[in-house]
Amino acid sequence: MPELDPQVIHLLDMIRKTGRQPIQTMTPEAARIAYAGNRDVMQLPAEEVAVVRDVTLPDGLVLRIYRGSGTGVDAQLPCLLFLHGGGWVIGDLDSHDVLCRRLANLAGICVVAADYRLAPEHRFPAALDDSLTALQWIDANAGTLSIARDRIAVGGDSAGANLAAVLALMGRDGTAPRTMFQALIYPVVDLTAASQSYQRVTSGLPLTAATMHYFIDHYTPDPADRTDWRASPLLASSLAGTPPALVLTVAHDPLCDEGLAYAQRLEDDGVRVTSLHLSDQIHGMLLMGKLIDASNTVVTMVGAVLGAALHGGPAAR
Secondary structure, three states, X not given: OOOOOXXXXXXXXXXXXXXXOOHHHOOHHHHHHHHHHOHHHHOOOOOOOOXXXXXXXXXXXXXXXEEOOOOOOOOOEEEEEEEOOOOOOOOOOOOOHHHHHHHHHHHOOEEEEEOOOOOOOOOOOHHHHHHHHHXXXXXXXXXXXXXXXXXXXXXXXXXXXXXHHHHHHHHHHOOOOOOOEEEEEOOOOOOOOOOOHHHHOOOOOOOOHHHHHHHHXXXXXXXXXXXXXXXXXXXXXXXOOOOOEEEEEEEXXXXXXXXXXXXXXXXXXXXXXXXXXXXXXXXXXXXXXXXXXXXXXXXXXXXXXXXXXXXXXXXXX
């Protein structure tokens, strides 16, 4: 395995000294509490944005809407639908609030985060159904939201990147609103867990192969669902015609190889890809800005890529 960033080594040592139990040994309820408790320890204070408000849709789905600092209330902004990570089991609007605020400010856009239903209470495809509902609502209410309807992107980290990648495919196929960009941060794209990085990353990290199996088992308890492209977009017959993509991968991550394979598949199928690989980092590093300096550098890079793509790229057709 490649050498780790010294700050990551220090973080892992801190985790070991706390004696924290691995997520896969906890109930989903306990895992959610533990994950929420990491926020103030790991993340920098939340930045101010021009607007932040929650909206509850008729079916109970809650969305959080951000408009970047310095953007006009009535300006027609590009929009990113952001879907949080957490293995479809943990995470919520608050766990990724700091990141969403930063992306809205850095890119000068509107970010809409979706609090989709979690497993195991709500199994596949509930999270995808809620993500689709959120995208459809954004598309239908673009005028009211003061966003540019032809400049909507999808993105997320980990399990959220899985949902974003599937929405991008659905947009290509006409079963979801078409999007102009997909931002996939250390994505889960193959729930069969067949890649070699599952064999390499087995201990000593917050996310290991065992943790991923825990998440996958809760989200898709029926193994047959794991070969459905709506759960494993890497298994789709073609990725051609999906929007340009940012794919970020980190080496110390059971998801590393499938993320790299997805970026290569996109490129091979004629999709423009910005691929960023960090050999010295771990899964979840974008939410660790208080302890890992590289986290803030990478978030700035992601914000710059989003801003350039959403403001300057060709609009969705």
